[in-house]
Amino acid sequence: MLEVKRLSVSYDVLPAVFDVSFEVRKGEVIALIGPNGAGKTSTLKAILGLVEAPSGQVGFLGKRLEREPPWVRVRAGLALVPEGRRIFPEMTVEENLELGAYATATRRGKPGARLDRAYTLFTRLAERRRQLAGTLSGGEQQMLAIGRALMSEPELLMLDEPSLGLAPRAIEVLYEHLEALHREGLTILLVEQFVYGALELADRGYVLERGRIVREGTRESLLHDDYIQKTYLAL
Numbered sequence: 001m002l003e004v005k006r007l008s009v010s011y012d013v014l015p016a017v018f019d020v021s022f023e024v025r026k027g028e029v030i031a032l033i034g035p036n037g038a039g040k041t042s043t044l045k046a047i048l049g050l051v052e053a054p055s056g057q058v059g060f061l062g063k064r065l066e067r068e069p070p071w072v073r074v075r076a077g078l079a080l081v082p083e084g085r086r087i088f089p090e091m092t093v094e095e096n097l098e099l100g101a102y103a104t105a106t107r108r109g110k111p112g113a114r115l116d117r118a119y120t121l122f123t124r125l126a127e128r129r130r131q132l133a134g135t136l137s138g139g140e141q142q143m144l145a146i147g148r149a150l151m152s153e154p155e156l157l158m159l160d161e162p163s164l165g166l167a168p169r170a171i172e173v174l175y176e177h178l179e180a181l182h183r184e185g186l187t188i189l190l191v192e193q194f195v196y197g198a199l200e201l202a203d204r205g206y207v208l209e210r211g212r213i214v215r216e217g218t219r220e221s222l223l224h225d226d227y228i229q230k231t232y233l234a235l
């Protein structure tokens with residue numbers, strides 16, 4: 001579904017991502033893990049066109065997107081839940097959700113049906129639809145950010161460190177929702193520093209360090225990899 005080939009990103013002259021290649025197949029959850037500053041966020045942003053990638057290819061559902069602006073990529077079926085959630089705190093839950101439908105509103109079904117789906121998935125959001133988003137708990141804000149991304153009816157949902165700053169119980173609930181989306185067949189590219197959780201959920205994973213992919217494999221092979229156990233799982 002997504003084929004990233006030899007992607008590179010630099011900020012001014014400083015390289016952040018070098019020659020990164022990986023693929024995501026339909027229905028898979030793929031974990032992209034690595035330490036702070038490894039280039040994970042830059043990779044997601046380059047896939048969506050939010051930062052320039054001077055070289056490399058982004059193939060998605062048979063189309064080449066690397067020269068397209070972000071809105072074309074969203075219409076093609078990509079969505080990103082950014083790090084830090086970036087909801088609009090002064091708007092209600094429902095208004096935040098409606099914004100997510102905006103880019104694809106003309107092409108796909110009515111926003112009402114999408115809202116119903118978001119509320120079915122996240123019942124807590126339904127209970128709080130008129131509440132200002134800034135008054136939600138961290139876990140609820142993360143669900144709102146995911147619900148908003150799903151409002152564009154993406155084929156591939158990308159999440160950037162969704163567990164960051166959440167309490168352990170909220171992380172558990174978040175991962176139950178991600179698991180449910182996986183079971184429904186949604187394809188997910190998950191960037192995480194919560195490595196154990198991400199690998200447990202994922203079908204396969206890639207490890208990015210200093211802008212390069214240094215390991216890749218199935219969930220089992222990565223969870224049993226000595227280097228990953230020592231470096232990321234503290235076993």
Ligand code: ATP
Nearest residue numbers: 011015016034035036037038039040041042043083
């Ligand atoms: P984190 O988990 O801390 O978000 P990351 O793996 O997502 O890390 P990136 O945020 O992609 O990594 O950063 C990769 C490198 O690019 C880092 O050295 C970072 O300082 C640099 N970088 C990221 N964004 C910018 C920017 N807008 N301008 C300049 N340098 C940047």
